[in-house]
Amino acid sequence: MEKQSWLELFMTYLQLEKNSSLHTTSNYERDIVDFERFIRAIGIDHFAKVTNSDVRAYLTSLYEKKYARKTVSRKISALRSFYNFHMREKRVVENVFTTVFLPKNKGRLPTFLYEEEIQELFASLQGDKPLDQRDRAILELLYATGIRVSECSQLTIRDIDFSIGTVLVIGKGMKERYVPMGSFATEALWRYIQDGREALHKKDESQTNSLFLNYRGGALSDRSIRTIVGNRMEKAAYNKRLRPHDIRHSFATHMLNNGADLRVVQELLGHEHLSTTQIYTHVTKERLRDVYKQHHPRA
Known part of the structure; x- marks a missing residue:
């Protein structure tokens, strides 16, 4: 056929x-x-x-x-x-799927960490060993930039520009974007690259340019990064189920909570459509409602 x-x-x-x-x-x-x-x-x-x-x-x-x-x-x-x-390509004259109704997904809001929980997460990242430095650099970068785990795994040394504090990210559809990474992520990355990464790099003969390395000195896969982030979040002992992608949700939610423009957040996240970013405005509304209920005497 x-x-x-x-x-x-x-x-x-x-x-x-x-x-x-x-x-x-x-x-x-x-x-x-x-x-x-x-x-x-x-x-x-x-x-x-x-x-x-x-x-x-x-x-x-x-x-x-x-x-x-x-x-x-x-x-x-x-x-x-x-x-x-x-x-x-003129192989068919009509698209038989054009009029098909796409079932709406249930309007479940993305899970995120409150700012206090983010502080607890970073406070739990202790240790000076190469893998400890790497893990802290990964989590600081994910939260500072909101990049996807898959984007994080593709980063190379050349993608980090310490002079202006940005990271070059290759997103979906191979689209490039520059994202600021903040002072905490910059400091964690500098320390990891100068110390921990150097120690890991010496273990591998291929001398990869990948930013994040595994314990053998090879490039860290996105699956491994998810495991690392998941384990670190689990050790922080939150009373809710979380995924590594929730760090990205937290970045977007906190940016909007602190007054960032929606279109700026869209560009930082690498969303093609503004409607994808708008779900985080619902998250911020939920946050406002929770704060109101907790603190208003007649809520």
């Missing part, structure tokens, strides 16, 4: 034209292959022969399998992009 060539063309488009991340492309490929299996099972031998009723049948099958709203939305987005691409 020429499935392979259609899929390969779309994957090439995502990688070369859209500069999509490996995570995005692998998810999209998996979703399209899943859809191909479905249409083959109902007797359709080509993507171009899919009709609106076939799409409705596919959606019904997803709901019967009890997929989460977020997963269904991602699958629809992947297939909508797939058909948009082949429409552009």
Whole structure:
């Protein structure tokens, strides 16, 4: 059914034209292959022969399998992009996923740490060993800049500019942005690079330029950074479930709480759309409501 060539063309488009991340492309490929299996099972031998009723049948099958709203939305987005691409290339005359309703995700607010909890987290980072210096530098940088863990793992020595206190970040779609990193992060990074990183660097023959290194001296993966941050947050003994990404949420929330402009926060976070950043205004409203309830005598 020429499935392979259609899929390969779309994957090439995502990688070369859209500069999509490996995570995005692998998810999209998996979703399209899943859809191909479905249409083959109902007797359709080509993507171009899919009709609106076939799409409705596919959606019904997803709901019967009890997929989460977020997963269904991602699958629809992947297939909508797939058909948009082949429409552009004039392989199909219409996108059968254009009119499909995207299920709304439940409006769950992002979890974040209060400023007092952030102080407790950094107070818990003790020790002068190379790995202690590295871990503190990672957490200071994540909180100071709001960058994603995946962006943090890609940083090299050359991306840090101590003269003006900025870090060059490669975000989604390979888009570059410069982010200020603040005095605490600057000090922690300088100490780590001059001392702890040097000690770790000597252990590896490849002499990588990666900023953050593992105990063998090689580049630290994003998965390892998530583990490190998660372990450090767990040791701080908060009474709530937290993820490394919540450091990013905390950065955005604290910036807005302290009067930062929404568009500035959008640019610092590397959000393409302002609506993505606006969720943090809801977080700040929740914070105001909590403070009001705690301190107003007739709340």
